[in-house]
Amino acid sequence: MIQTDIFPKNNYPFRLPPHLKNYQETYDNFNWQGANNEIVFFDNGKLNAAYNAVDRHLNSPRKDKIALIWQGATGNRQTFTFNQLAALSNQFAHLLKGKGVQKGDRVFIFLPRVPYLYASFLGILKIGSIAGLLFSAFQENALLDRLKDSGAKILITNSQLSQRMKNIRSQLPDLKEIIIIDSDNFDQELASQSGQLEIEKTDPSDYAFMLYTSGTTGKPKGVVHHHYAILSEHVTAKYVLDIHEEDIYWCTADPGWVTGIAYTILGSWSCGVTSVIYEGRFDPATWYQILADNHVSIWYTAPTAIRMLMGKEDVTPKQYDLSHLRHILSVGEPLNPEAIRWSVKQLGLPFHDNWWQTETGCICIANYPTMDIKIGSMGKPVPGIQAAIVDDQGQILPPEREGNIALKPGWPSMMKTIWQNEEKYQSYFVNDWYLTGDHGLIDNQGYFWFIGRADDVIKTSGERVGPFEVESALVEHPAVIEAGVIGKPDPVRGEIIKAFVVLEQEYLEKIKDSTYSDQLKQELSQYVKKHLAGHAYPREIEFIDKLPKTRSGKIMRRILKAKELGQPIGDTSTLEEY
Ligand code: AMP
Numbered sequence: 001m002i003q004t005d006i007f008p009k010n011n012y013p014f015r016l017p018p019h020l021k022n023y024q025e026t027y028d029n030f031n032w033q034g035a036n037n038e039i040v041f042f043d044n045g046k047l048n049a050a051y052n053a054v055d056r057h058l059n060s061p062r063k064d065k066i067a068l069i070w071q072g073a074t075g076n077r078q079t080f081t082f083n084q085l086a087a088l089s090n091q092f093a094h095l096l097k098g099k100g101v102q103k104g105d106r107v108f109i110f111l112p113r114v115p116y117l118y119a120s121f122l123g124i125l126k127i128g129s130i131a132g133l134l135f136s137a138f139q140e141n142a143l144l145d146r147l148k149d150s151g152a153k154i155l156i157t158n159s160q161l162s163q164r165m166k167n168i169r170s171q172l173p174d175l176k177e178i179i180i181i182d183s184d185n186f187d188q189e190l191a192s193q194s195g196q197l198e199i200e201k202t203d204p205s206d207y208a209f210m211l212y213t214s215g216t217t218g219k220p221k222g223v224v225h226h227h228y229a230i231l232s233e234h235v236t237a238k239y240v241l242d243i244h245e246e247d248i249y250w251c252t253a254d255p256g257w258v259t260g261i262a263y264t265i266l267g268s269w270s271c272g273v274t275s276v277i278y279e280g281r282f283d284p285a286t287w288y289q290i291l292a293d294n295h296v297s298i299w300y301t302a303p304t305a306i307r308m309l310m311g312k313e314d315v316t317p318k319q320y321d322l323s324h325l326r327h328i329l330s331v332g333e334p335l336n337p338e339a340i341r342w343s344v345k346q347l348g349l350p351f352h353d354n355w356w357q358t359e360t361g362c363i364c365i366a367n368y369p370t371m372d373i374k375i376g377s378m379g380k381p382v383p384g385i386q387a388a389i390v391d392d393q394g395q396i397l398p399p400e401r402e403g404n405i406a407l408k409p410g411w412p413s414m415m416k417t418i419w420q421n422e423e424k425y426q427s428y429f430v431n432d433w434y435l436t437g438d439h440g441l442i443d444n445q446g447y448f449w450f451i452g453r454a455d456d457v458i459k460t461s462g463e464r465v466g467p468f469e470v471e472s473a474l475v476e477h478p479a480v481i482e483a484g485v486i487g488k489p490d491p492v493r494g495e496i497i498k499a500f501v502v503l504e505q506e507y508l509e510k511i512k513d514s515t516y517s518d519q520l521k522q523e524l525s526q527y528v529k530k531h532l533a534g535h536a537y538p539r540e541i542e543f544i545d546k547l548p549k550t551r552s553g554k555i556m557r558r559i560l561k562a563k564e565l566g567q568p569i570g571d572t573s574t575l576e577e578y
Contacts, residue, residue: 004374004375004376004377005337005341005374005375005376006372006373006374006375007340007344007350007372007373007375008372009369009370009371009372009373012349012350012369012370013326013348013349014369015297015326016242016244016246016326018242018368018369018370019238019239019242019243019244020239020240020242020368020369020370020383021370022370023368023370023371023380023383026239026383027380027381027383030383030384031384032231032232032384032410032411032412035231035235035384036231038231038234038235038238039052039056039230039231039234039270040052040056042201043201044201045203045204046201046202046203046204047201047202047204047227047228047230048125048126048128048199048200048201048202048227049125049208049227049228049229049230049266050089050121050122050123050125050126050199050208051126051199052230052234052266052270053122053230053265053266053269053270054067054082054085054086054089054122054269055082055086055199056270057082057272058082058083058086062082062272063081063082063083064081064082064083065081065082065272065274066079066080066081066274067080067081067082067084067085067269067274067275068080068085068115068118068274068275068277069248069274069275069276069277069294070114070115070277070279071276071277071278071279071280071290072114072279072280073112073279073280073281074280078115080115082269082272085118085119085122086195087195087196088115088119088123088190088195089119089120089121089122089123089126090123090126090193090194090195090196090197091119091123091190091191091193091194091195092116092119092120092122092123092124092190092193093123093124093126093127093197093199094193094194094197095123095179095189095190095193096123096124096127096129096154097127098193099154099176099177099179100176101124101127101129101153101154102127102128102129103127103128103129103200103202103206104128104129104130104206104207105129105130105153105154106129106130106132106150106151106152106153106210107120107124107129107130107131107132107152107153107154107155107156108131108132108133108134108146108147108150108152108154108155108156109121109124109131109132109133109134109155109156109157109255110134110136110138110143110155110156110157110161111136111156111157111158111161111181112136112158112161112279113254113255113260113277113278113279114158114181114279115277116156116181117255118255118264118265118277120156121133121209121255121261121265122265124209125208125209125227126197126199126200127197127200128200128202128206130207130208130209130210130224131208131209131210132146132150132152132209132210132211132212132222133209133211133255133256133260133261134146134147134256135254135256135257135463135533135535136161136254136256137256137533137534137535137536138164138256138532138533138534139164139529139530139531139532139533139534140164140165140167140168140531141469141472141473141476141531141532142220142469142532142533142536143164143165143168144168144171144172145212145219145220145469146212146220146222147168147172147175148171148172149212149219149222149419149420150210150212150222150419151174152172152174152175153174153175153176153177154175154176154177154178154179155175155177155178155179156179156181157178157179157180157181158180158181158182159180159182159183162178162180165178202227203227204226204227204228204412205226205227205228205416206226206227207224207225207226207227207416208225208226208227208229209224209225209261210222210223210224210225210419211223211225211257211258211261211358213357213358213359213464214457214458214464214465214466214468214469215424215437215455215457215466216455216456216457216466216467216468216557217468218466218468219466219468219469220466220469221418221419221421221424222418222419222420222421223358223359223415223418223419224415224416224417224418224419225361225413225415225416226416228412228413229262229266229361229362229412229413230266230267230270230412230413231412231413232267232361232362232384232411232412232413233262233263233266233267233270233361233362233413234266234267234270234271235267235362235382235383235384236267236362236363236366236382237263237267237268237270237271237273238271239368239382239383240329240352240354240363240366240368240382241263241267241268241271241298241300241327241329242298242327242368242369243268243271243272243273243298245272246297247273247274247297247298247326248273248274248276248294248295248296248297248298248324249268249273249274249275249276249296249297249298249299249300250275250276250277250278250290250291250294250296250298250299250300251263251264251268251275251300251301252278252282252287252299252300252301252302252305253300253301253302253332257358257462257463257464258356258357258358258361259300259331259332262361262362262413263300264277267362273298276290276294276296278290282305282308284308284309284312284315285315287305287309288315288317288319288320288322289320291320291322291324291325292320292321292322295324296324296325297324297325297326297327298325298326298327298328298329299325299327299328299329300328300329300330300331301328301329301330302330302331302332302333302461302462303330303332303333303334303335303336303339303462303494304332304333304461304462304492304493304494305462306330306335306339306342306343306351307336307339307491307492308492310338310339310342311492316346317346317347318346322347325347325349326349327349327352327369328343328347328349328350328351328352329351329352329353329354330351330352330353330354331353331354331355331356331363331462332459332462332463333459333462333494334450334494335351335353335376337375337376339351340353340373340375341375350373350375352366352367352368352369352373352379353366353367353377353378353379354366354367354378354379355378355379355405355438355448355450357436357437358415358464359414359415359428359434359436360407360411360413360414360415360434360436361412361413361414361415362382362411362412362413363382364381364382364385364387364407364411365378365379365380365381365382365385365387365405365448366378366379366380366382367379367380368380374443374445374447376449377443377447377448377449378440378447378448378449378450379447379448380446380447380448381448384411385407385408385411386407386408387405387406387407387408387448388406388407388408388433388442389401389402389403389404389405389406389440389441389442390403390404390406390430390431390433390435391403391404392404392430393430393431394406394430394431394432394433394435395431397441399441399442399443399444400441400442400443400444401441402439402440402441402451403439403440403441404433404435404436404437404438404439404454405435405436405438405439405440405448405450406430406433406434406435406436407433407434407436408432408433408434409429409432409433409434414434435454437453437454437455437457438450438451438452438453438454439451439452439453439454456486456487456557456558456561457487458485458486458487458495458497459487459494459495460487460490460493460494460495460496460497460535460536461493461494461535462494463535463536465487465497465535465536467484467485467486467487467557468485469532469536470483470485470497470499470528470532470536470537470538471483471484471485471499471555473527473528473531473532474499474501474524474527474528474538476527476531477523477524477527478504479503479504479507479520479524480501480502480503480504480524481502481503481504482501482502482547482555483499483500483501483502483547484499484500484547484548484555484556484557484560485497485498485499485500485538485557486498486500486557486560486561486564487561488540488561488564488565489565496538496539496540497536497537497538497539497540498538498539498540498541498542498564499524499538499540499541499542500541500542500543500544500547500560501524501541501542501543501544502543502544502545502546502547503543507520511543517543521541521543524538524541525537525538525539525541547560548560
């Protein structure tokens with residue numbers, strides 16, 4: 001039996017009547033066909049996700065409502081109405097068309113959170129091409145893998161980030177042009193495009209956007225989503241985020257990750273909300289000030305950020321007027337029970353944890369204002385999604401038994417494919433269930449509890465990192481023969497990346513000098529940071545003589561992890577020797 005604290009729904013300060021009035025009743029009666037009237041279709045069942053996010057509002061008083069309140073890293077502000085955002089994205093669409101971009105072409109965006117990121121994303125979808133997003137911390141290795149695999153035709157970036165393309169451009173024959181948004185005449189060129197556009201009427205199953213995500217083995221995979229995903233994103237923005245007309249909403253996620261796409265651009269704007277977007281980095285005082293200044297009422301953030309806020313004793317919520325907050329949510333990693341208790345104490349509201357993945361395209365399991373929160377649980381499946389705990393053969397397990405968190409395919413934002421990798425796509429499915437790669441259990445009342453990843457994928461500060469990518473970056477350094485990388489539990493970041501490194505012979509003598517050894521560790525960290533990504537570098541490095549491997553030569557990361565954590569090593573029968 002799971003023992004737990006409860007935050008009763010009756011203690012939730014309902015300032016607006018929630019959209020989801022009765023969870024069980026809605027869940028039991030929901031079907032996606034019936035939900036289709038939540039979004040706008042053109043004739044013959046065609047639709048466009050970007051039209052639904054923005055342009056649908058132009059036929060209503062929302063036309064002149066503010067869609068985007070943008071705050072730059074240096075404090076400058078800009079606002080865009082839905083009408084202005086529609087026009088700006090139309091101009092991007094024309095610009096791209098003028099460069100020969102066609103339906104199905106991949107156009108990638110590599111930008112910090114500036115308004116052109118959001119407008120160009122919408123413009124790409126409006127002409128039926130496929131938007132790809134690249135997190136601005138990516139360095140050349142990460143960029144090369146993603147741009148090459150996708151065959152991207154155009155890259156939209158800025159002059160600073162474009163420097164990272166210099167060494168790799170020649171290896172990207174499909175890349176026809178790099179658009180630099182802060183180049184001398186870009187603003188003029190964009191402004192000279194028409195603000196009116198005949199939006200592409202795509203099939204629901206036409207591809208809209210793709211995001212590369214990490215698994216355990218090999219390079220990151222291109223998860224592809226279709227236009228019909230907008231339906232799930234809209235419905236969950238309504239039922240889980242509980243977006244109302246009068247809300248001011250801030251989702252802190254970057255669109256380099258799926259939350260920043262589904263719940264800053266697509267589902268949330270489709271619900272017509274005014275969104276705050278902050279370009280800058282995490283900083284407690286700035287974040288609280290943004291919440292206060294903009295009268296943010298719905299705040300969607302992540303456990304690492306919450307833990308960092310909790311750890312700050314000199315800057316606290318009580319020093320700000322956060323009285324407009326009425327609903328707060330968290331996603332991306334396990335949310336510690338203390339975080340909920342902290343928010344209740346400091347903000348008078350519990351964080352509502354919810355769970356989903358790049359592949360699922362929308363929130364799948366959630367806590368709702370009208371349901372008791374079992375503190376520590378991810379909640380219950382959203383209406384329209386059937387979730388279960390299954391064994392490795394896809395057989396449903398009874399309550400309270402640990403197994404794979406699995407979803408029944410069939411909701412609109414389930415990934416359409418893995419880009420040019422049908423085999424990988426098929427590998428997600430067992431006995432008609434989609435296996436998420438996460439382990440968990442369901443309690444006797446149908447609440448889902450997260451236990452951990454079934455594989456070696458690392459979640460550091462909420463961002464998903466494949467160990468293979470980090471290992472590949474490390475072995476490019478002349479000192480390194482091979483490396484094994486794990487996620488090591490960390491009280492703030494959830495996990496940090498730890499690398500076990502086997503050094504070339506000539507370095508073995510040198511590292512006997514501890515100063516040199518520390519320097520080399522530092523150098524290797526920096527090396528990954530510089531070549532792979534600013535967020536995906538090992539914060540801890542340990543030199544070892546030999547990596548544990550299977551007889552077929554695969555690194556046994558679970559053994560490295562067990563050793564690191566002082567846990568039993570488990571079944572070693574497939575090991576080469578250890
Ligand atoms: P991503 O595709 O990058 O969004 O990462 C998805 C993964 O993040 C999931 O498979 C989980 O491992 C983890 N995750 C997301 N939300 C939660 C949550 N609420 N609790 C625990 N883990 C989560």
